[in-house]
Amino acid sequence: MSVAAEAAAAALAAADGEEAEAVVLAERSGLARFAASEVHQPTLIENVVVTLRVVRDGKVGVAVTNKVDEDGLASLVDRARAAADSAVAEPTFPGLAEPAELPDADGFDEATAAQSPEDQARLAAAAIAAAEGLDAYGYYTSGVTELAIRSSTGVDVHQAMTDATALVLAAGEGVSGYAEQCAWRAADVDPAAVAREAAAKAERTRGAQELEPGAYRAVLEPYAIAELLGYFAYDSFGALGLLEERSYLAGRLGQRIADEKVTIVDDALDPRNLPKRFDFEGSPKQRVGLIEDGVARDVVWDRTTAAQAGDGHATTGHAPPAMMRDYGPLPFALALAPGEAGSVEELAELIGDGIYVTRLHYLNIVHPREGVITGMTRDGTFRIRDGKVAEPLVNLRFTVSVPQVLEDVPGLTRKTQLVNASDFYGERYPYGALVPAIATARFNITGAGSRPGL
Amino acid sequence: MRDLCETAVEAALAEGASYADARAVVRRSQSVRTKNGRVEDVNDVESEGIGVRVLVGGAWGFACDRRLDETGAREAAGRAAAFASASPGNHDRGLAPVEPHSGSYRTPVERDPFDVSLSDKVELCLRAGTALEHADVKVAQASVRAQREHKTLVSSEGTAVEQELVETGGGIDAIAAGDGVFQMRSYPSAHVGSSSQAGWEYVEGLALEREAPRVAEQAAALLRADTCPSGVTTVVIDSEQMALQVHESVGHPTELDRVYGTEASYAGTSFLNPGDLDSLRYGSELMNITADATTAGGLGTFAFDDEGVPAARTPIVEAGVLRGFLTSRETAARLGAGGGGSMRADGWSRMPLVRMTNLHLEPGQGTLEQLISEVDDGVYLESNKSWSIDDKRLNFQFGTQIAWEIKKGKLGRMLRDATYTGITPVFWGSLDAVGGPDSWTMVGLTNCGKGQPGQGAHVSHGAAPARFRNVQIGVKA
Numbered sequence: 001m002s003v004a005a006e007a008a009a010a011a012l013a014a015a016d017g018e019e020a021e022a023v024v025l026a027e028r029s030g031l032a033r034f035a036a037s038e039v040h041q042p043t044l045i046e047n048v049v050v051t052l053r054v055v056r057d058g059k060v061g062v063a064v065t066n067k068v069d070e071d072g073l074a075s076l077v078d079r080a081r082a083a084a085d086s087a088v089a090e091p092t093f094p095g096l097a098e099p100a101e102l103p104d105a106d107g108f109d110e111a112t113a114a115q116s117p118e119d120q121a122r123l124a125a126a127a128i129a130a131a132e133g134l135d136a137y138g139y140y141t142s143g144v145t146e147l148a149i150r151s152s153t154g155v156d157v158h159q160a161m162t163d164a165t166a167l168v169l170a171a172g173e174g175v176s177g178y179a180e181q182c183a184w185r186a187a188d189v190d191p192a193a194v195a196r197e198a199a200a201k202a203e204r205t206r207g208a209q210e211l212e213p214g215a216y217r218a219v220l221e222p223y224a225i226a227e228l229l230g231y232f233a234y235d236s237f238g239a240l241g242l243l244e245e246r247s248y249l250a251g252r253l254g255q256r257i258a259d260e261k262v263t264i265v266d267d268a269l270d271p272r273n274l275p276k277r278f279d280f281e282g283s284p285k286q287r288v289g290l291i292e293d294g295v296a297r298d299v300v301w302d303r304t305t306a307a308q309a310g311d312g313h314a315t316t317g318h319a320p321p322a323m324m325r326d327y328g329p330l331p332f333a334l335a336l337a338p339g340e341a342g343s344v345e346e347l348a349e350l351i352g353d354g355i356y357v358t359r360l361h362y363l364n365i366v367h368p369r370e371g372v373i374t375g376m377t378r379d380g381t382f383r384i385r386d387g388k389v390a391e392p393l394v395n396l397r398f399t400v401s402v403p404q405v406l407e408d409v410p411g412l413t414r415k416t417q418l419v420n421a422s423d424f425y426g427e428r429y430p431y432g433a434l435v436p437a438i439a440t441a442r443f444n445i446t447g448a449g450s451r452p453g454l
Numbered sequence: 455m456r457d458l459c460e461t462a463v464e465a466a467l468a469e470g471a472s473y474a475d476a477r478a479v480v481r482r483s484q485s486v487r488t489k490n491g492r493v494e495d496v497n498d499v500e501s502e503g504i505g506v507r508v509l510v511g512g513a514w515g516f517a518c519d520r521r522l523d524e525t526g527a528r529e530a531a532g533r534a535a536a537f538a539s540a541s542p543g544n545h546d547r548g549l550a551p552v553e554p555h556s557g558s559y560r561t562p563v564e565r566d567p568f569d570v571s572l573s574d575k576v577e578l579c580l581r582a583g584t585a586l587e588h589a590d591v592k593v594a595q596a597s598v599r600a601q602r603e604h605k606t607l608v609s610s611e612g613t614a615v616e617q618e619l620v621e622t623g624g625g626i627d628a629i630a631a632g633d634g635v636f637q638m639r640s641y642p643s644a645h646v647g648s649s650s651q652a653g654w655e656y657v658e659g660l661a662l663e664r665e666a667p668r669v670a671e672q673a674a675a676l677l678r679a680d681t682c683p684s685g686v687t688t689v690v691i692d693s694e695q696m697a698l699q700v701h702e703s704v705g706h707p708t709e710l711d712r713v714y715g716t717e718a719s720y721a722g723t724s725f726l727n728p729g730d731l732d733s734l735r736y737g738s739e740l741m742n743i744t745a746d747a748t749t750a751g752g753l754g755t756f757a758f759d760d761e762g763v764p765a766a767r768t769p770i771v772e773a774g775v776l777r778g779f780l781t782s783r784e785t786a787a788r789l790g791a792g793g794g795g796s797m798r799a800d801g802w803s804r805m806p807l808v809r810m811t812n813l814h815l816e817p818g819q820g821t822l823e824q825l826i827s828e829v830d831d832g833v834y835l836e837s838n839k840s841w842s843i844d845d846k847r848l849n850f851q852f853g854t855q856i857a858w859e860i861k862k863g864k865l866g867r868m869l870r871d872a873t874y875t876g877i878t879p880v881f882w883g884s885l886d887a888v889g890g891p892d893s894w895t896m897v898g899l900t901n902c903g904k905g906q907p908g909q910g911a912h913v914s915h916g917a918a919p920a921r922f923r924n925v926q927i928g929v930k931a
Binding site: 029030031032033034035036037038039040041042043044045046047048049059060061062063064065066067075079080082083084085086087088090092117118120121122124125128129135137138139141167168169171176244245246251322323325326361362363364365366367368369370372374375376378395397399400401404423424425426428444446447448449450454 | 486487492493494495496497498499500501502503513514515516517518519520533534536537538540541542543544545571572573575576580592593629631634635636714715716717718719720722723725803804805807839840841842843844845846848849851853871873875877903905906907908909910929930931
């Protein structure tokens with residue numbers, strides 16, 4: 001039995017007699033972070049975190065520990081009981097999940113799980129060496145995460161997941177370029193190729209010019225559109241945002257809200273993403289169509305929001321971890337459907353005159369209900385002239401309505417890329433977005449900021 | 455704990471480390487959140503472990519282990535040394551000298567927050583939530599939190615210190631929605647309330663229930679308020695938003711690790727250069743910023759940072775001129791100035807980074823009313839709603855939950871969806887008034903992110919309302 005499954009079984013046994021659910025996340029990871037072409041913050045983590053949810057007379061309490069010995073689990077049960085006794089019964093609480101048949105999913109690779117700290121340092125070195133005359137900043141990381149859930153209602157599920165990411169900012173005086181690769185098989189990540197892509201991009205950013213604010217046509221690389229959609233998803237693609245009228249989709253389900261080329265789903269079962277079989281209640285993951293052919297279709301649900309809606313909705317397998325319940329259910333496997341363009345250069349031709357954006361920085365939601373987000377471009381912003389990627393630009397402030405960005409989409413690339421969406425705060429739970437590059441007829445630039453480079 | 459840390463340090467030295475430190479951390483936190491009369495969360499969380507940091511051949515290594523026993527300590531030390539040994543690069547690191555210290559510190563509290571029952575915490579939130587009820591308020595939520603972190607630090611240079619830091623906090627939010635408009639008001643801060651290193655007396659002092667009706671009324675009124683116009687004008691900014699302005703446009707750019715580029719791949723770098731010290735004009739002569747790890751109640755208060763450097767109060771900007779950076783021992787040695795004192799780690803499983811402690815805008819003179827009375831035409835901005843700033847901390851754009859127009863020295867109509875934007879040194883250069891000590895308040899934020907893997911930090915900022923001329927407001931999508 002795995003570490004996580006053992007801990008889940010032990011925690012549930014310690015809570016014998018209670019209506020209870022034990023969720024265990026176990027992590028073993030290494031992250032070799034480098035700057036100025038040397039590893040400076042290498043971090044190795046091993047942890048097992050048990051979250052015990054106890055229900056007493058309809059009242060719910062949660063306790064968390066990483067002490068998985070007998071005393072630690074006994075204390076965990078006592079604290080969860082005390083938390084439950086302090087709560088107030090909630091009529092719409094749907095109870096703990098019942099066992100359900102789970103879909104199959106990939107997502108675990110023995111070779112990735114077996115990577116040693118020396119392997120991780122070696123792969124970081126490969127990225128550094130390939131930065132071609134520029135300094136490399138970034139990291140190589142790989143890890144194995146196990147999620148196990150066991151409950152008094154009979155849920156007994158477990159999945160081991162691997163992930164690996166190489167991320168490189170190649171930079172020098174006045175130049176910087178960015179690239180990354182992410183996969184659940186480390187063999188699918190080539191740190192040297194990532195560094196070469198970043199370095200090649202950086203060299204083209206020398207002599208960046210300013211740009212007048214205004215609405216521009218634009219090409220967004222996968223790194224950029226993945227982050228933009230990720231922020232839009234916080235309020236607009238989850239059921240809690242819908243119920244609380246934060247979501248742009250509130251009142252618009254069934255309506256056309258985007259170009260018909262735009263289809264966005266959440267699909268944790270897609271083997272090209274970081275596959276997951278079940279959510280943090282043990283409910284099966286489902287593929288959910290969010291925007292299909294430009295029409296708003298649905299949001300992701302968990303059992304709590306489905307019960308609160310009270311209109312026949314059911315979970316789609318998107319319950320968040322207990323400590324993130326205030327966010328409600330969130331799509332952890334966004335995918336934007338590809339288009340017909342053979343390359344980003346073809347997208348630039350479709351745009352004709354506009355801007356080319358590699359990566360975004362420090363996004364924030366300005367008006368959730370209108371889907372307005374602000375942020376900066378970074379590490380590879382260029383002018384597009386006569387259908388060609390032309391001179392470099394300084395980092396630009398954008399303030400865009402995401403629905404406006406998606407309203408008129410001249411094209412998307414055929415090729416999609418998995419973009420890591422996790423910054424590895426707290427316990428490791430890798431997730432990403434599978435997206436193509438996209439061309440948009442409207443990307444609103446509202447200012448200019450820093451120049452590329454250090 | 456001290457024995458375990460000593461074991462780890464000895465094991466690291468035996469593996470070839472020229473320097474090692476070990477931190478054993480035991481953290482417990484409780485949080486309660488209610489929404490619309492429902493109890494959404496009652497959580498009791500604990501986490502413990504040991505983190506070992508080593509220098510081998512000039513290269514850093516860090517590894518951690520959740521087992522607070524001899525095996526965990528030794529294995530973490532061994533893994534850290536192995537990772538350091540495998541690290542590529544031409545390592546040449548020095549550390550600014552620090553006298554070895556021993557001692558202990560505990561946050562002074564009047565009432566231990568863990569002596570307050572969870573039932574009482576739930577009851578407080580439910581009462582505050584009830585007081586938020588309003589016909590236009592769709593979501594009324596309240597939350598309180600408490601945290602106790604006990605940490606022991608031992609270094610191979612002879613430092614051995616123990617600290618127990620206690621935090622409490624709370625806040626309320628009223629979310630009004632209707633006719634496609636969504637508006638939110640919060641108290642005492644928009645970032646999950648505000649926290650302080652203090653006992654339960656801090657939460658009681660917030661008087662959430664008393665403030666709730668005003669918060670709900672304002673959220674409802676925002677549904678019908680006019681949208682903030684666009685233009686260049688004078689802005690008066692309240693203390694809470696000033697706290698975030700200080701955080702983003704002074705705190706982060708003065709972190710010396712960012713100046714040297716070590717955060718380039720994620721949080722970004724800085725528009726500042728090491729040579730700017732004592733010469734760069736950051737803002738007007740009214741701008742005085744202090745880093746103070748000794749502020750009573752500050753979330754960045756301690757006796758020693760996570761490198762064992764004693765807490766200090768140091769000027770960062772004096773009369774508008776850059777006078778200091780936030781430093782680690784390594785970055786201070788590289789700069790040849792300062793001695794560290796800003797290294798903080800998020801628990802036991804992360805490596806210490808240069809972080810803000812408590813960073814304050816020092817008060818000036820006058821009241822908020824006086825600042826407003828001297829404005830013929832402008833906008834008063836209150837409570838953060840959105841925030842974004844570029845990788846070098848130059849171009850920022852903030853939104854606030856609420857605003858009022860200022861006409862001939864008086865507040866006029868309420869405005870919604872207000873934003874303002876600027877370039878850091880230009881904006882601070884337009885500072886022409888800071889409120890006096892009576893209007894200076896401190897906000898404790900618990901959501902500052904940095905590092906890969908990501909680390910959260912808890913920091914406090916004190917500020918008085920401040921006035922800036924010629925500011926762009928009303929950015930539209």
